[in-house]
Amino acid sequence: MTCLALSPPLSAPIMLEFKTLHDRFGYDIAESSFCDNRRIVVPSGKVYFVLEFLWKELGFDMLLELTAVDYLEFPEATDRFGVVYGLVNTETGERLIIKTHLNSPELRLPSVVPLWRSADWMEREVFDMYGIEFAGHPDLRRILMPDEFTAFPLRKDYPLRGRGERHNFPVITRAES
Amino acid sequence: MAVGLPENVFLTRLDAAANWARSNSLWPMPFATACCGIELMATAASRHDMARFGAEVMRFSPRQCDLLIVAGRVVMKMLPVLQRIWLQMPEPKWCISMGACACTGGVFDTYAVVQGVDRFIPVDMYVPGCPPRPEQLLAAIIEMQQKIMRTGTFRGSEFSGRTSPTGPPPFDRDEVRRLQEATPVAGLEIYTPPPRVAQPS
Ligand code: SF4
Numbered sequence: 001m002t003c004l005a006l007s008p009p010l011s012a013p014i015m016l017e018f019k020t021l022h023d024r025f026g027y028d029i030a031e032s033s034f035c036d037n038r039r040i041v042v043p044s045g046k047v048y049f050v051l052e053f054l055w056k057e058l059g060f061d062m063l064l065e066l067t068a069v070d071y072l073e074f075p076e077a078t079d080r081f082g083v084v085y086g087l088v089n090t091e092t093g094e095r096l097i098i099k100t101h102l103n104s105p106e107l108r109l110p111s112v113v114p115l116w117r118s119a120d121w122m123e124r125e126v127f128d129m130y131g132i133e134f135a136g137h138p139d140l141r142r143i144l145m146p147d148e149f150t151a152f153p154l155r156k157d158y159p160l161r162g163r164g165e166r167h168n169f170p171v172i173t174r175a176e177s
Numbered sequence: 178m179a180v181g182l183p184e185n186v187f188l189t190r191l192d193a194a195a196n197w198a199r200s201n202s203l204w205p206m207p208f209a210t211a212c213c214g215i216e217l218m219a220t221a222a223s224r225h226d227m228a229r230f231g232a233e234v235m236r237f238s239p240r241q242c243d244l245l246i247v248a249g250r251v252v253m254k255m256l257p258v259l260q261r262i263w264l265q266m267p268e269p270k271w272c273i274s275m276g277a278c279a280c281t282g283g284v285f286d287t288y289a290v291v292q293g294v295d296r297f298i299p300v301d302m303y304v305p306g307c308p309p310r311p312e313q314l315l316a317a318i319i320e321m322q323q324k325i326m327r328t329g330t331f332r333g334s335e336f337s338g339r340t341s342p343t344g345p346p347p348f349d350r351d352e353v354r355r356l357q358e359a360t361p362v363a364g365l366e367i368y369t370p371p372p373r374v375a376q377p378s
Contacts, residue, residue, distance in 0.1 A: 162288025
């Protein structure tokens, strides 16, 4: 796959040695890259410790994004959901993508709000749209959909036009208003 | 008994006098939720100048309005607000549904967007277009004035006959068909099938 290097090459040396992660967390951590993205795939049980290590020891002090992907019917996918963390080290400009996979019924991850406050609303959004719960989140409520909504609309098995929630309102006729 | 009318005194019916006053001082409630709102603002601005028709007084309190202009798409979370605003407006009141989105949901045929506000609140006039030109909105306002002149009554009794919703019933046959398009994926035990809805006869 071709790709254009849009951003200038980083002047600072890449700090993260992949081997240190292996030594510390075992060998079920995989790495891949695309363009200038480095991606690390971590089992869901270890993701909090890896993120904590990256922040405390390696200075990834900013959580840029936290989102999820539904791999239902995706060719060659083995897991249902992926949760993706985008980290930045603001000293060196280094970026890193951490990814973990989840399957129902264990749609549960430890919350990273204790590490980065910016995770608060993003975890709420992932919960709202995919139904993935974040244990230890201070205020895990729906953020976009109304509180009465029961489905998780970005799941691929949720019909695009909904299950009739958009019709579930009282009708006001002219005579009664 | 022949009594001459003094100067500047006219005889009319009460209905006609009320209609004349009401139709020439429509105070709009701008319920502008999306891009159509920009066109609504353009209609109120100097080039198109809604003030020529006595409708320039945009009030942001529903208590002071008698013409609700729904300009833009209305989502599930907004619909209770819209209904509440409609109920807060004092009688007599009218409603213009402006743009494809407010009338039918437009291109936003998704789980969150209400497919036409006329399903849930009464609508008097529809303005097609995406967005409608200011001229179209002005035409709707003029049409609205004519409708008030034509059908209005002093006590608002023309409203009491409208006991059914203006729009199609919320669960029409088309909607049931759409619900069923979510076919379960064979062989995926993680799939939870949606609740089935009975076909209307
Ligand atoms: S009808 Fe068109 S212009 Fe109006 S709100 Fe919808 S998309 Fe926007």
